[in-house]
Amino acid sequence: MRKATLKGLMAHKLRLAATALAIVLGVSFVSGTYVLTDTITASFDSLFKQVTQGIDVAVRSEETFGGFETGEVRDPMPASLLERIQAVDGVRVAEGSVTGYAQLVGKDGKAVTTGGAPSLGVSFNQDTQFTAGSTVRSGRLPSGPTEMAIDAKTAEDTGYVVGDRAKVLFQGPARDYTVSGIIGFGEADNLGGARLVGFDLATAQEVMNREGRFDEIDVAAEGGVTPEQLRDRIRAAVDPRYEVLTGEELAEDSAAAINDTIGRFLGTALLAFAFVALLVGAFLIFNTFTIIVAQRTRELALLRCLGASRRQVMNSVLLESVIVALVASLVGLGLGVLIASGLKALLSTFLGADIPATGIQFQPRTVIVSLAVGLIVTVLAAVMPARKATRVPPVAALQPETAFAPTGFRKRRIVLGVLITTVGVALLLAGLFRSEGNRLVNVASGAVVVFLGVAVLSPLIARPLARVIGWPFARAFRLPGNLARENAMRNPRRTASTAAALMIGLALVSFVSIFAASIKASTTEILEESVTADYILFNDNFQPFSPEAAERLAEQPQLAAVAGMRFGPWKLDGVGKSLAGIDPVTYQQVVRTEVTDGSFDDLASGGLAVKDTVAESSGWTVGENVAMEFPRTGVEQVPVKAIYEDNSLNGDFLLGLTTYERAYADQADSQILVKAAPGVAPADSRAAIDQVMTDFPNVTVRDQAEFREEQARQIDQIINLFYSLLGLAILIALFGIVNTLGLSIFERIRELGLLRAVGATRRQLRSMIRWEAVIIAVLGAVLGLAVGVFFGWTIVRALASQGITEFTVPAGQLVSFVLAAAIAGILAAVLPGRRAAKIDVLRAITTE
Amino acid sequence: MSAAIVPGDTTETLAARAVQVTKVYGQGQTEVRALDNVSVEFPSGRFTAIMGPSGSGKSTLMHCLAGLDRITSGQIFIGDVELSKLSEKQLTLLRRDKVGFVFQAFNLLPTLTAAENVELPLAIAGRKPDRAWVDRVIDAVGLRERLAHKPAELSGGQQQRVAAARALASKPAIVFADEPTGNLDSAAGAELLGFMRRSVDEYGQTIVMVTHDPNSAAFSDHVLFLADGRIVDEMANPTAEKVLDLMKKLGG
């Protein structure tokens, strides 16, 4: 029996090749993701070990406002703490250092940006043990108020060399410095993409608003004292609100922060795409094995006649799938390494993240998971066809093969399909509209179940749908079109499951495009409805900038209102929230807000304004005090001054500027909204702004139209990344079409021969195959569009409270997806068509 | 034109002919001489039967005549056209426009109805069918009631009649039939052969048919006997008895 299986396998090796390819691609994505994230993780681990190598113990204040919502906020430590630590027994030397915002201005006068990593100003330690982590590539470390050092990557990007003078931006006034040195970190040119400007301690403290305070205190131990001993001693000597870590712990903690982001977001996102690819692959595998079993009906029946048991037949098919899965998974595993390096390059270009170089990390977990995933998906997908194989009765060997696939179980299929789809929709809606449980998992599994449900139902509609879709082809291309349409209709299950694979990819693509279009439309809506400002000023890296910018703009006569917005984290009963600090007088001139109770004007003397839904659910009314916990001042009772309707711009909380200034250490604007004075030409008001902003090159100036375009462009960028990753799923689905057509041609060889014998040209056969592929592809696209529009609608509706108020269907784009699917169908038909055209007419009509 | 001396002018016109045709399959050890220097003519309006033992080259001869297979040497003409000069594409078009086929089995496309199968060569050519003619053919094979049925819903005999109707529908110069009654019982076979006979008598159709059955051969005007790739005998106006006698003689 095993021998028969292996022989069969060899006989179908071509037919199985496309199947294997689907598994190869899916598995390679899984292994590629692991290799990539492992490699990045390892890189950062070693990078931070390098940077902290001279530090035995580090002290910093506890994270007051940690977590994803608000970002990392730590209060600086007083200088007195340093003296206390220096006095601890076993401390050879202890130094304080500071880290804050500093951004270099390039030779072109523009602020040097990053791909999302921070622009940091740091101080350099004095002791050589501490500075061992950084490597001076040229020049020397800065000393005195006029010198700075920059990282090697920034030097390379900007062209600055030792001795050059350059401007640096801070939250306070900008200043000029001379480059005294260029530093690296061992092999690495920078710290994970961050731009670094380094000063001596006193200078750094001054420019970053840290006079007499430190962000971190580094300690070196005396000989014979281990870092752990020293850590415990210091811990005992200082207030428990300070964190005391060994250098190693600090490195791990720093790396973990980045790696967590990479692992959680990048890893999860990539694995999600791998999952989609595998799901599509599963359809392909299911389809291939179903067809192979159908084609082997006689062979299997003969085996049964000769005494093979049902179990043996089932095992024979499953064994075939296991072998295919193993081979394909191994190839996929290898390919994953290539994909990892490809993705790494993609990441660098798309996100500008410089990933430090280390050797490719290939862990046992990668091998195990990849092989397991490949095996499980394949075998699961092959189980149903294998079971079908066992139902082949021995007499089938003696009966002529029927041209038509059986179409039984209609009722069962309808009930099952509707049931599965309903469960999927319920899961999806639960994930979207209920706050309990893991919502992302609910939404994702809901989507998968919906796909399965639609796939179960699709054979029921495949025939009529193929009839409709095929109609224009039958009209336009006569016989080939007509035959293509008939062929697409003759086996609705096969057509449907081939199309279903494409449906998944297209559903996701069209969902993403609907989602993006809705976000864009909502942005436009918000801008038109709520924003009366003519200009919007912001920093590309979401870095707050000096309030001086707003102050100087306010002096310009061409401008009527200049409103700076400052953002800040706070806590309500220990739960992290965020707010915007505003000056109500100017803010009301640039943003339209419907106040339902109280008055914005009252915010002038401080206090809080709250969105109506939030006020309602918290039971707050105007005049009531809210216990707000701020990073600097702790819990404060802040009175509610106004309650407003949502306008998607104010957010949930607005804090009067006077209160904000008291509650937060850093005073910097994140955004400035500007309204031109009445009667001033746009060119004049723009000129006035640009004139002031030459001193603030890290701030981008946009008028409303530009802002809208830019937002759209940014969305498009992300969307394109999605498209390219989803392209993989679509590619696999196309292999599915190639495969199905190839197998069908094998099945219909006599028909093709007959057609050729009675005078059909090769070109006509090719075009017949082509239009069949196109009909299947368009069928999949149409199904996918339907599902995608449904997904888009529910998810956009669910996010209405997040500011996505408009549901927009980009009809033109969706139509172009269908056209693209049709073109893809044409491409998918090239090989099968060639094969069909090449058949030996005589052999086709004479072989039994 | 009238001044030109056209070969065959003096006799009846020829629908097809083979001139010293040899067909060799394989090479060296495995070489099979399926046709060995065969010359034969098929006059228009004649119903010719080809007989011979299994493996004698009947199908090969028919395939070569119909342009389905290339010959090793010699010449084949359909009408005035010499096949070896034609490209693959031209051969296909010639089959489409000049030749009709009835095979032993699997003659029809399962996705098309009987009517669509009948008009298949015309549809392939993108030609409008001659309605009156097609209707006559369909009536002649008695398929009027079955036109909307798919092949799977027809009996074997009905399927073969559809195939025969298809072979005639495009008014080909010549129809080739390779054991068209091979899978039919004698009644269904006789019905099909009767139709073929009528199409020769009434419409002047040319038919070449391969058969093993003396009774079938009796429907033809002329029988060729093949053995080992050579024409070993022929007989005009055959009857089943005469054919059987000759077969016994040849076989012995």
Ligand SMILES: Nc1ncnc2c1ncn2[C@@H]1O[C@H](COP(=O)(O)OP(=O)(O)OP(=O)(O)O)[C@@H](O)[C@H]1O
């Ligand atoms: N494609 C081929 N390759 C090699 N040999 C072939 C091929 N086709 C036919 N032959 C050989 O050519 C010879 C003639 O075959 P052909 O099919 O013409 O016989 P036939 O008279 O039609 O027989 P039957 O009555 O069994 O149909 C046979 O010996 C056969 O084995």
Ligand SMILES: [Mg+2]
């Ligand atoms: Mg034969």
